Amino acid sequence: MAAGAALLALGALLGAAPGAWGAAAAMWTAWLNVSWEDGTAGNRSGWEAGEGGLYGQDSPLQAAAGLLVLPDGHDGFNACSALTNFSGAPPAGGSGSGWLALIQRGGGCSFADKIRVAAQRGAAAAVIYNYRGTGNDVLPMSHVGAGSIVAIMIGNLKGMEILRRIESGMKVTMVIEVGKKHGPWMNHYSIFFVSVSFFIVTAATVGYFIFYSARRFRITRAQSRKQRQLKAEAKKAIGQLQLRTLKQGDKETGPDGDSCAVCIEPYKPNEVVRILTCNHLFHKNCIDPWLLEHRTCPMCKCDILKVLGVEVDVEDGTESVQATVSSGTSNVTSINEEDSRSETASSGYASVQGADESVLEEHAPSENDNTHLVNNESQPSAVNVPPLDNPTFEGDETQVHEVKS
Template sequence: MGNGKTQLACLLLFCLLRHTAGFVFWTAMVEISYVNNQNETTDKYCECGVFGRNSAVERVQGLVTVPKGDPKGCGSNPVYNRNASSPPWIALVKRGNCTFSEKILAAKHQGAAAVVVYNYEGTFNSTTHMSHPETKGIVAIMIGNLQGMEIYKLVQNGTDVNLVIDVGSPHGPWMDAYWLYFLSIAFFIVTTASIAYFVFISANRLYNLRMHRRSERRLKSEAKKAIQRLQVRTLKRGDEETTSDTTVCAICIESYKAGEVVTVLTCDHIFHKTCIEPWLLERRTCPMCKCDILKALGVEEEDKDGIDSNSPPEVTVITVAGGDALYEVPLTDASSPQYYDNRSFEGEPARG
């Protein structure tokens, strides 16, 4: 059971990892290089971009180009200063007015090697994970507004800005350290709960088994007391049981013979004493009519009231069939003591 619970926990965690893997995203290393007004080369490098969900995750470089007129690069045919025959170039467009897919497709159709989208005003350098399912096969990243505006102003002023986009590091729920901690804790909790459940079930079964055995021992002890109260007879020649061919012991299926000792149950059925006593110790009911001798003799109730079972009062049992009292059967006779062949009843201390 414990192994099954552990395997189930592992399967659930595997499914969780499988589904969360779709939320993994890659950061982009962005490097810009240009010559400033002092004729000095300026290089800036940061891990500040995020690859789109449908972007090709690979290295690319080229000169930054912005669309003429609308910086958002929307419309069916935005105009860039370069074309497909030019050296590799990268389109820089602003977020807004149209979908990411429309911006990226427009630049791709005019020969852009990659597309860089910078965020809205007021978002500073925050980014988002773009979704553009119609534009597979081209590199597309997003950068922050401040960085995008800086590059946009340089290009607008006529500065050639060389941009290199490189692959950064993967991020996402199951890649981050806090999520790994969460998964570890969740796995520990599931495993602990499984073990605790297994221990609880095992302890409960052991307890029930112990209680069952204790109940069986108690009932067997009560059955011994009940057997001591039953009437015992020695069959004689001429008795009805010895002369009838149809009257047999229902346990051993043997006919009764003179000199055999039989036990008469409270329901008036008789059996060989050596046959019925082991039966009653285990089942405590008549083999023929299922009469419960413990209930018929009231052994359990008497034992609770503290009455000595070795000195029982004279008991009379009324056998009822169809709701009518038929006859009475005395179970004990003070003038004729009873003797038993079963040694399990000899020398047993009385319990009140």
């Protein structure tokens, strides 16, 4: 709000400023035609022309012409004294009586004082040349109250050249004509408004950067928090999956046995495998980290969270857990002996088997003696599930106990 109000105020000031001070700051150049001749022989020695002058801010935009005349005395070239005289000026009323005062800048008085003295002595215009060392630089003069006399400024080099010719005895004349209009000069108002504009733009840029950084930080924290929550739910879901310890003679450890799809290593006796809800099994140490990150079967992409009752909603590119695992967790679908002896058609991987076949041959086979790999309320637990508060799932490996009737 503060930045917007500042921008509106700046726009109002900039909109009103050109009409107030822009016109006064506009400058007009002066076209100068300077000629000189030898005063004794009366022959023209030369001339030059160029846009080398600048009208004063309070000068009328009019043409002027005449002989250039210096103030009396070297100490009076700046015309700061009210008693300054121009004895070289032609007499009033004679032919070619128009003359111009050539005055040096400085001396401790204002432009208005110099121009006023020239006007009182009858000059048609006041030509002021700049300080020594400024070259051909000129600047707009302010001379309020000096009257309606034409006043221009010329560069130091041009003024010193004219001064030397006059002191050598030459007659130097100048014709002043209005030149071209130039845009407003840079002044303290312009510097102020440019500075304010730069400050506002810089403040707005920094403010936007801070806002953008804070927003990105907030989104990143939210994503990280939801990812941690999702991993916690995945850890609970992994704890519900069945474990099985392979034994000598199992189909997975035989010559035709498959390999773990994660580590590409064949199964060996006494290795602990985890059975997913899609009946695919993998090494426990291989599949647990995978499920924590991906939460899907590496082979069939089955989502274990959805199967086990955890709903996942994708919103704004982030995953958020909408429902946690219910307190009364449903048992994983029992894998019967017929399913354990069948192979998956899509991947060729063996599905979960029941108890060891050699053990089944020693006992009378019956449906009541079938070994189940899932928990049943009427039978002892076949699998010891690791505690859910174990963050790494690297506790003591549990053994699958065979249940005998």
